[in-house]
Amino acid sequence: MDADFANEFDLESLPASFYDDPYPTYRALRTHAPVKRMRNGSWFLTRYADCSAVYRNTATFRSDKRREFRPKFGDTPLFEHHTNSLVFNDAPSHTRVRKLIVGALSPRAISSMAPALQGLVDRLLDGMADQAEVDLIADFAAAIPVEVIGNLLDVPHAERGQLRDWSLAILGALEPVLSPESAVRGNQAVTDFLAYLRGLVGDRRAHPGDPEHDVLTRLIQGEPDGERLSETELLHNCIFLLNAGHETTTNLIGNGLVALHDHPDQRERLIEDPMLITTAVEEILRYESSNQLGNRSVAEPTEVGGVAMPAGALITICIGAANRDPEVFPDPETFDIARTANRHLAFGGGFHMCAGLSLARLEGQVAIGSLLNRFPDYALTSPPVRGGRVRFRGFLKVPCAPRG
């Protein structure tokens, strides 16, 4: 049975049941075909050791996607956007751009955001207090990152509503299969987003903010030693930053609240010992990773997990499978909010490791901890609706009665 699962698996034609629960398939692949050849010739990795080794070796396993994205996107705004994003570039251009972005997301910058984040979460919880039913995604999980990233780039409040739709459309185009509708939506979103940002950047150039607090001003002005972004790099990496922190963080909060609901013993444990929120968020990231897949291409002939690969081979790293590998995580299918030595790959690894991980952790801890504190008996009122994506795992809708 397990071997059949592994034999039949193909990322481009998945059964409906996979979207609900991909983990039996991942387990079967890890056991029977850990370096699995897809019908299109690419490779799908499910063992932690292989995924981690690929992330760490940036000389052999490249992030540049020009060759892969050209046939997928053609000469379109989506192609221009994704090939200019930090995450899909290699050194030396990646190194330059990352230095500026990491500098703007320093631990000091992140910790200074904590009071405003707590205020935002408290206001959202206040708004839920007298409702019989709320949607934990629209009314809570999705409402947080849009404001946090909006604050980060100082986007005026009234203009933030459109950011989420743009972000979903642009990232949706990264699914393994690109439908014509997704392509149209994604291209329109890049075009609209660029037009919007040109105005915002022009305005900020004319009226710079305080670079200590305003990330956009910092990215415009560059480093004191002269490192600067070109206009194209600046605009596309602003879009990338806005996107990188949206759906992933919404899903971290949504996945966490559903997992805690489905594991009442773990919810009780967290209520009794709120200090466990730090390890709880790491466990949510491991157990239901919001970003399930990563990609690399092979620069020179190599081998992965004992399988030879030629230059040009394409690889999918399955974060969701690696994070449940029993070789690394004892009892990997168990959701244990006090798990320690939790070296999950939810934020990737190596030089491209998530530059926003401190911010994502802070948002997850404040959002989940505060909701549990205010509504310890929250109860789902009907089954949550999944997002139906393979790469970004989360819920579209989580109907819930907020009970205190």
Ligand code: HEM
């Ligand atoms: C739970 C939330 C998040 C998850 C699971 C997540 C996951 C990831 C992963 C797996 C990568 C590596 C991609 C690769 O190497 O192929 C990445 C990169 C990145 N993430 Fe996140 N992310 C999250 C939130 C954020 C936030 C809030 C921000 C910023 C506001 C952010 C900014 C970035 C940036 C800039 C990169 C590119 C780093 C590089 O290529 O050097 N992320 N993220």
